Amino acid sequence: MNSNDQHELFQQFPQLKEVANQHTVLWENTNWLAKPTTSLFSLQEVEEAQETLLRFSSYLKVTFPELMKSDGLIESSIKSIPAMKQALEEVFGVTIPGQLLVKCDHALPISGSIKARGGVYEVLKHAERLALASGKLKEEDNYAVLATEEWQTFFQQYTIAVGSTGNLGLSIGIMGKKLGFNVVVHMSSDAKEWKKAMLREKGATVIEYQADYSVAVEQGRQEAVQDPMCHFIDDENSKDLFAGYAVAAKRLKDQLEEADIAVDKAHPLFVYLPCGVGGGPGGVAYGLRELFGEHVHIFFAEPVASPCMTIGLMTGLHDAISVEDIGLNNKTEADGLAVGRASKFVGKVMEHYISGCYTVTDQELFTSLSLAMEREGLFLEPSAHAGMFGASRLWQKGQSYLEKHSLVNHMDQATHLVWATGGSMVPSAMRTAYLAKR
Template sequence: MKNELKHELFHQFPILKELANKHTVLWENTNWQKETTTNLFSMQEVDEAEETLTRFSSYLKVAFPELLESQGFIESTIQDIPLIKKALERKFDVSIPGQFILKCDHALPISGSIKARGGIFEVLRHAERLAIASGKLKKEDNYVVLGTKDFQEFFQQYTIAVGSTGNLGLSIGIMGKKLGFNVVVHMSSDAKEWKKALLREKGATVIEYEADYSVAVEQGRREAEQDPFCHFIDDENSKDLFAGYAVAAKRLKHQFEKTNIKVDETHPLFVYLPCGVGGGPGGVAYGLRELFGEQVHIFFAEPVASPCMTIGLMTGLHDAISVEDIGLDNKTEADGLAVGRASKFVGKVMETYISGCYTVTDEQLFTSLGLTMDSEGIFLEPSAHAGMFGPIQLMKNGQNYLEKHHLTNKMEQATHIVWATGGSMVPKEMREKYLKFSRNSVNLQNE
C-alpha cells in the first residue's frame, strides 16, 4: 500500500491508529441496516444446503457412529454458562445483564469445530454432484450406498484440496478421506503441529508453508487449477461453505423454540463470533439476520494482530487491504483467526448485516481459557475464546450502540450467545500447555 493512501486512511478512520498499535477496540458498523439486502446470496441456497444434509444423514450415521443419536445430523447444543459470566464480570469489573449462553460448536461431531458445518457440507455437496453426474446416484436414493466399496473406488479418482490454518483442513480431510477422495491440505505457518499430524494420520497429504494463510490458499488454488479431477474448496469465495455455515442459524432458531428463548423487540439477541477470513462467522451471521432481522446484533471477534475483517469493512476495501498494510504482523496464538486479508465475498455480504467488530489480545484469550475451565469445566481452544469478550466490550465500550438502537433498557431481557468455534479435538498435552499459558496470563495481568 502506498504511503499516501495509508496516511489518508489513517486520517479518515482514526480507529486504524488504535488497531495499528494493537489496542483492543470496538468498532461499530455504521452501514448496518434494519432491512438487509444482498444479491450475492439467498436463503434458497441455505434451504438447499439443509436438504442436502438431510439426504446425507443416512450415510453419515453409518460412517460416523457418533452421529447415531442425532440421526446423522451434525449439530451442537446450547448451554447456559452463568459461572463464567460471573468470573468475567469479576475479572474485568463489568456487569453483563441478560442470559449468557455458549453455542457448543467446539464439540461438533466428526471434527470438533465450526468448520464441521461448512467444510463437511462442501465435501458432501461435491461428492453428490460427482455421483449424480456419473449416473451412480439419484437424489431419491438412500445415501447409505455412498459407504460401499464401489463408491470408495469411484471417489478415489478425484482430489479435494484446501488452504487452511487448521480446523477447515481437519474437517475436509476427515470427511474427504472417509468418502474415498484424495485430500491435499495446504497449511499456513500458523497451523498447529497436532492438526497437521492428525491430517496425515487420516491419510491426507499436508503441504506446509513458511508464509501465512493467504499464501497457502493462493498456492492451493493455483495447483488445483492444473488438475481437472481436483476440486479446490476456496475459504475466501465459496458459496457452498457459506451455505453450510448458514444452516446453523435455522438449527439455532429451532433450539430457541424448544428451550423457550425469546427473540423479539423486548428480548434482543447478541451473538459474538470469532472471525478469521470470514466464511464461518459470515454464513452464521447471514442466516441469523435473515431469520431474526433487526432483533439480532452480531459482532465479529478478531485478534489484535489480525483484524482483517474489521479493517476491510471499515475502509470498504475488503481484500484490497491487509493487516500488514497498517503495520501488523498477523502473529497470534489464535491460529484459526490468523488471517491477514479478509474474504471480499463475505465482506461485501456483511456490509449491512453485522453490528460491528472488536479485537482481543492473546493474553485475554488465555485468561478466558483458564477462567472457563475453572468455573465451568469447559475447554475451548484459544481462538474460540474471542467470543467471550463480546459482552465485555459491548458493556464497556458499546453504550453509544445500545442507546442508538434503543437497547439500554432491554438488556436485562437480552440473550448473549458466545459461539465456541473449536476445542474438543485438542490433544491432552496441548490442553495442559494452554492451561499453563492461561495461568501465566492471569499472573501477568495481576502484577
C-alpha cells in the first residue's frame, strides 16, 4: 500500500490513524444487526460438529484418561473472578459494573487452549472421513476401536499439515499424533520455543520460518497441495475449525443456566475474545449470537501492534489490508495474536455479528497476568489476558454503543465473560519469566 492510499484510508476512517499510532481504542461495529444472518455458514454445520464429537467420545475417553470424568467431552468451566475485577478497577482506575466471569479454556483437556475445540475437531473430522471412506468403520460403530494398532497403522499413511503461531499447532500435533497421522506444523517466527519443543516431543515435524504467521500458512498450504495424502488445516478459511469453535456456545448457554445467570434485555451478556486470525473467536461469536441474539454483545481483543481484525472490519477490506499497510510491525508478546492479516471468511461472517473490537498494550497484558495470579491464583498466557480489558474499555470508550443499544441502565445487572484462550500448558520457567514482566 503506497502513502497516498494510506492517507486516503486515514481520511476516510479517522480512528484508523489512532490504531496506526498504537493507541488503545474501542471500535464500534456500526454494521451490527440484532438478527444477523450469513450465507457463508449454517447452524446445521454446528449441529453436525456436535454429533461428530459425540461419536468420538468413546475414543477420547480411551486415549485421554482425563476425559473419563466428562464422559469424553472436551469442555471447560466458568468461574467468577471478583478479586480480579477489584484489582483491575484499583490498578487501572476503571469501573466494571456487573459481574466478571472467566471461561476457562486455558484449562481445556488435551492441549490447554481454545484450539482444543476447533483444532481437535478438524483432526477428528478428517480421521472419520478417511475411516468411513475405507469401509472399515460405520457411524454407528464404537469409535474406541480407532485406538487400536490397526487403525494407527491405517492413519500413518496420511499427513496433516497446519500453519500456526503455536496453540493451533499444539492441538493438531497432539491429536494428530495420538491417532497415528504424520503431522507437519509450519511455525511463524512469533511461535514460542517451548511450543515447538513440545510438538517435537510428540513426534510432529516442525518447520520454522523467520517470517510471520501469514507466510507460514501460505508455505504450508503450497506444500500440502503437492501431496495427495496430506490434509492442510487452513486456519484462514476452514469451516470445520469454525464449526468446532461454535459448538462452545450451546455448552456455555447450559452452564449459565445451571449457574442461574440470566441473559435477556435487563441482564445483558458481554463476551470478550482475544483474536488472532479470527477462527476461534469467530466461531464462538457465531454460536453465541445464534443462541442469545441481540442480548449478547461480543468484542474481539487484539494487541496494539497486531489489530488485523479491527482494521479489516473497520475498513471493510478484510484480508486485503494488513497491519503493515498502516505502519505497524506485528510484534507482540501475545504470540497467538501476532497475525498481520485477518481471515476473509471470518471477517465477512462477523460483519453483522460482533459489536466491535478493542486493542491492548503488551504491558497491560503482563500487568493483568500478574494480578490474576496474585488475586485469583489464575495463570493465563499473555494473549488470553487481552480479554480482561473488555469491560473497562467498553465503559470508558464505548458509551455511545451502550446508549445506542439502551444498555446504560442495565449495566449493574450485566455479566462480563472473559474467554481465557490458553495457559495451562505453559512450562513453569516460562510462567516465572512472564510474571517478572509486570
